[in-house]
Amino acid sequence: MALCIPFFFLFIFTLQPSNAQQLTSFNISNSPWFPSQNKTLLSPNKNFFAGFFPSPNSPNLFTFSVWFSKVPQTANPLVWSTTTQVNNSGSLLITSKGELLLNGSPFHPNLNSSSNSNSTQLVLQDNGSLVFGNWNSFSNPTNTFLPNQNITGFDLQTKSGKYKLINNDNSSSLFLVINSTNTVQYYTTPNPLLSMDSAGKMSMKSNSFLTSDYGDPRLRKMVLDEDGNVRIYSFYPEQNNTWVEVWKGIWEMCKIKGKCGPNAICVPKEDLSTSTYCACPSGFNPIQGNPENGCNRKLNLDQLSKNPNFIRLDYVNYTTDGTMNQITAQNFSICESSCTTDKTCLGFGFKYDGTGYCVLLSGTQLHYGYWSPGTETALFVKVDKSETEASNFIGMTEVMQTTCPVNISLPLPPKDSNSTARNIAIICTLFAAELIAGVAFFWSFLKRYIKYRDMATTLGLELLPAGGPKRFTYSEIKAATNDFSNLIGKGGFGDVYKGELPDHRVVAVKCLKNVTGGDTEFWAEVTIIARMHHLNLVRLWGFCAEKGQRILVYEHIPGGSLDKYLFRIKNNGIALSRLTHNHDDPNQNTKNIHNNDKKKAILDWNMRYRIALGVARAIAYLHEECLEWVLHCDIKPENILLGDDLCPKISDFGLAKLRKKEDMVTMSRRRGTPGYMAPEWITADPITSKADVYSFGMVLLELVSGKRNFEIQGSVVRSEEWYFPGWAFDKMFKEMRVEDILDGEIRDAYDSRAHFELVNRMVKTAMWCLQDRPELRPTMGKVAKMLEGTVEIIEPKKPTVFFLGED
Structure with a gap:
């Protein structure tokens, strides 16, 4: 027992160090605040911390940040950070004039213009917003949105600054763009974002969408990741304290622009939603040996011969730094010729659907190329006719042949005949013969009607409506099944035998057991079953009700049961x-x-x-x-x-x-x-x-x-x-x-x-x-x-x- 006590106190000391200090607010009396003081600013609901957070790559450098208190540091708990990094000697200070300074400079670039109340304290609210006077971190987000945060009209930006999410309330839309120029968009929605709740519902201006784990309240965050994709994460402590992706804006990662340099093509490695790599098409060489930097033509466009060659790139999309001119071409040759005669044409796209769709790509370089299985256009890139390297992107336009070719021919038209009178005579004779045969058949039927009616009364056939199933005798069933010798199955309603009718139709004969009701009820139900016609129902051809037997005759299905x-x-x-x-x-x-x-x-x-x-x-x-x-x-x-x-x-x-x-x-x-x-x-x-x-x-x-x-x-x-x-x-x-x-x-x-x-x-x-x-x-x-x-x-x-x- 004495040995356990020191380990218990050591465990308590590990969870809560003795020098830890948690503040409910930071004011002038606490100034200055140094990274070495091990202080944290705690939200009233204890869900968030704020303070100096060590940089993952440089432990001696710190940013003043806000993070989830219940998420381990190894699981990336950060939700907001300043752009300024400080070392161990840096400090956070509130001056007597109500200014908040970080390492001697304004805490945030927008703080001077938005904080005019001479506030004396910095507080962390329950929703994770850091507030100082009129300034708050929710109005100046970095790359993360939190649940219950008002995000109307606010933008996100990756830490590297390469990508930006523009949540533009004025234009009633949302964009993902390359930050260097807001005109290069690669994702858009018709409505801007409004808010996200902890259950996983994202509200937009006129509709909403749900995450894959909707309804389960959890710690959540919406992040513009460094790869340019916007995702929603849920924290799962039961899965080794990990953030699980529950929604993302772009499924095909190669559709995010800027992953590869000019003329290069972004290709998914295994599936469309994970990692990618860059490749150069035939006729191009990677810049400095790395396709991520882009690809250069082996021959410049002005050096190409008058009759260039075109490399086919199936499932590939490109844009250009020039123009993309769509024309209507009656066939492939016209589309190809239009690009051949245009010296500025880098290549063309063509659809093999008969619509005449043809688009000419003009300019100096091809940009933002990517491979996608949803591509409907085959792309052809202009290269020199001496280029012999085979295309490394094929598959769409390969010729498909049927397994069993069918030759179709039309019969020759009959020769003209002038024997009009003879043809009329033949037609009249046939008509007269059919009429006489019909009258004779009807007369024969009337003569035998009474005999047939008496027989039907004796056998009970008058109970069967017209068009009902065929009634077989027991001896016919016995002969068809070879005395019930070929048993092919047993089911809940009876045994099933394979048989063959005199007209060589193969049938499945089911001998029913434990059937309730008399002959009248049985015949009525069989008639209803026989009238059910559907492609996916077994056809009932007949029945037998004789000698206490109840037998149904079905079409035989050779494939067997599922x-x-x-x-x-x-x-x-x-x-x-x-x-x-x-x-x-x-x-x-x-x-x-x-x-x-x-x-x-x-x-x-x-x-x-x-x-x-x-x-x-x-x-x-x-x-x-x-x-x-x-x-x-x-x-x-x-x-x-x-x-x-x-x-x-x-x-x-x-x-x-x-x-x-x-x-x-x-x-x-x-x-x-x-x-x-x-x-x-x-x-x-x-x-x-x-x-x-x-x-x-x-x-x-x-x-x-x-x-x-x-x-x-x-x-x-x-x-x-x-x-x-x-x-x-x-x-x-x-x-x-x-x-x-x-x-x-x-x-x-x-x-x-x-x-x-x-x-x-x-x-x-x-x-x-x-x-x-x-x-x-x-x-x-x-x-x-x-x-x-x-x-x-x-x-x-x-x-x-x-x-x-x-x-």
Whole structure:
């Protein structure tokens, strides 16, 4: 015990040195204030400090600064600083005349003109503003804005002075410019900034925008960084005391002008939003061996021959120190010729879209070049015709060839004929023959009508409306399926056999079980199902109701169900949790899946998105477009079939009407897939279309992750508290680690530029579908629009299981 006491006092001494002095105000009685005195000016709410802060590069030099008191010095807590640096002998002084002097000079250049009250004290307010008389630091910002700071009409400037943010209230706009000339803009918004709150909402003159962690009150700051980009940071003590970027103005860093010298091209290293480098195009050499200084032509423009060469630079944008003249050219040759004949033309841009867009770049040098995948114009730079170096920026204008060329030809027109009378005779004869055949057929029908009517009465066919599905006899079904010998699946509604009709159509025959109601009700429901026609629904061709059997005849979908594609067996191992529960014999099931796994194509991200959109549209059709409202009640990957072209088709729709709610719950539990059922299935709540929305949301998450929803991923929660949507929500929206929820089969093929928008829409839509209360879920029609991107998807709440509650 005696050994612990000295270490305890040492710890207290380390946190609060004995010589530390915290002031609530600085006045003439405290003057002068030296850096060596270890004083700090504290705001009343204790959130901010002000005082002499050591320079990161020169510990013996200090600036008088304002910083966050709860942010460590290693995490850059500064929010405002003077431009004057002082050494250990420098001082802050308030004179008897009410002047605030730093090292003998005015504390700030604007202090003399704005402070006429002969103030006697310097104070630090709760919002972080340093105030002396009529002067305050919020009216003279450096490179940072704070929450609740009035920023209307105030500008920011980087510490190096290279870039400037102009928040111009007079012109009702905001600009980012190169500070050497306010005319070179590289970012603009139609409205100036007004304020930012601690929850992450940035207010503008006529609208507002939110940060990615909106709603979570934190220490925040808006900074014009040295790289020329404006960002909003949130402080996360739980993440090793770091500032996390939650918003930035410019996504493509190369669009910030001034990163490379004349004629050079800014290129992103890995992705568009991080680091960049400079490169010289073909025909140019770097200045002093460094492209950041710019690039010089190998031959001056006046030395170029009369017939120059043009180097194609795909996905490259340039401006010029001269003029950019846009003309309309009928083709590429005219655009090229216009630049060739103009001695001041440095190059030209051309669009291959048939609009005739052509822009000529004239002047002495090309400026602010950058590479961007969003470029629509191919750029051609003028060089000498002796230049043989190949272009180092290619890709847009490469000739694309189809895999299977198709030759299209029109038939030759028929020869003129003068046999008009013969043609008329032939037409009249054919018409007469058709008329006689029609009369004979109608007469034959009338003669047999009574016989057919009596037969229909005997078999009950008079209950079927016109245009209904074909009724098969049990013997026909038995012959088509070869005595039910080819079992291709088992589901909640019955067994499925493969068969072939006499007209060689391949069919899937489903033998229903546990069907309620009599023949009349069954025929009526089958007729309704058969009239549902949609691209993404399996077609019902017929039925059989004989000898106590209830059988449906569907079109056969050769591709199999979606679960066979998503939940693949890996490393020749057997994952029992991924079995689809469609066979009684697990060994046989495993063998079949193992044999088929090599044949199944891996679904890429675009395929998965199209499958999700097709299924959403089909369910919306069942809910909103059918003459009779239809619930599926069993949406899961096993009931989503894929054709040869991977077009999704939903099966087993409309069959829920043949079951009671109690039977559905019991069946689902017996089959071991309760993860797709909405909470209202086992409560007293009524079953509505929102139950299908919940099931679709779970399938949507499985499309993204390639995992069953009941397979526990990397998580610290207990297995009985595991909830797949909650885990996915934390990974996507709290930890910002989208790669953790992606299917490992195609995770390497994920490209944030090409696929982030698709995956983001799919996950956000799934989160809205999986809300525990039905009224919070969108309709399937809106779900389809959310996936299409035609409606805005607001940030969802975290889905919870109704018996677990909120985290």
